[in-house]
Amino acid sequence: MARLQGLGRLALDALLPPRCVACGEVALTHGTACGSCFASLTPLVEPLCRRCGAPFLHDGQAAALDEQGGSWCLRCTEAPPIYERARALYLYDEGSKRLLLPFKHGDRTELAAPLARQMARAGRDLLARAECLVPVPLHRSRLLHRRYNQAALLAGQLSRVSGIPWAANLLRRTRRTPSLGPLGAAGRAEALRGAFAVMPGAHHRLRQRHILLVDDVLTSGATVSACTAVLLEAGVRSVDVLAVARVADPRQAADA
Template identity: 55%
Template sequence: MSAAAAPRPARLLQRCGRGLLDLLLPPLCLACDRPVAAPGQFCAACFQGVTFITAPFCVRCGAPFVYAALAGGDGLCAHCRQQSPVFSRARAAFRYDAMARRLILPFKHGDRTDLARPLARFMARAGAALLEEADLLVPVPLHRTRLLARRYNQAALLAGALARLSGRKMLPDALRRVRATPMLGDLSARARAETMAGAIAVRPGRAAAIAGRRILLIDDVLTTGATSNACARALLAAGARAVDVLALARVADPRFH
């Protein structure tokens, strides 16, 4: 058997194995229990409810614009025009709405860690340019008390899946939360920034791996950017060349911008 022909039986065996698995455990929609053609897909009804973030969006923070004319000549949203974020660029796959919550909340709080890889695929498409330029993937950290309660860091799971999909290196423990912070959901943008000030630091011994690198920070939801800014500030202080952000979903409520 030639070298070129050798992989064919392996591919055939793989397809047979996948077919048997699909027969025993038929693939279901990521957001509901309807059957789909292949794992990691949406059914037709749920797909219509997903709001993917596409242009036009702010070239800096990735917030989607309702109309392209709102971008102006510089492509920036009003918030970034007034105060630039610490990170260089941010992108996200989905707008954070009811459908995105149906995906993220079970993944984040319901032990649906199996969603990390299919969700990361959507992130990889949305952040293809950022992944191409990234030297190192770094997840947003959880405080140890929250990590103990949740048992996993959803950002680290996404970062790991993205690293495997893209071939980029990941440093899962590059950052740490030096103090526990409250949930930020009900806080204003200013209160979020004040809460996160000084809450993130580079873990001792990791600065050498960060210095001179372009870092891609990975998170599940990007809201005002307070957490991303705190992480970027710590990474830049440790010598990072630049910090970009890639999130699964992006809050686009104008009250945050």
């Protein structure tokens, strides 16, 4: 059977040559990036903050160590996030934008599967204790405009890869929120106040469970923190966060 499957893949590659998921140029296999696009990606690996997953350029950027010897960034040392841990596959830069912007805004929904497979490797420690995958929700008006929630597509594909159940409708966004980019920490928190809620009747599905929040890009962490607060109020035991990419802490870059 394995030999037949291998022959089938060879036949498919001959009829439809593999194309890069980012630029469309010829790639080695289906669902992967070409050499040039792959080289432009910045995987997030150690050293990084044990809590929020922010990358360090060197070990000396750690502001503190926890009881297990894990490094914490300055932001988490000053004000630890209410979620347990966050991880991302790539740094959000020009390389990862070549994947994420078409996926998010260009109807390239087929990118969810290869991205989820790579997220599963980057977030294997988080998946090991997750009992349910929950995507960060879109407001219905934005969902009607875009026609899909990219976080939900990722969560569904992660469920297929990991075997962990996912729930598309446990969380809802109760109102549209403004762009958070120009806002400071206090402004982001205020803009997101009351913006999320647990669906009526769903509380019993959440009590004492380990939830993994799934999103495409982690920026300041304000959105996932607002979602986490609602989930914890509903009785969830803990919340971790897994994203495709995350923005680097500007203070870490300034320090470097």
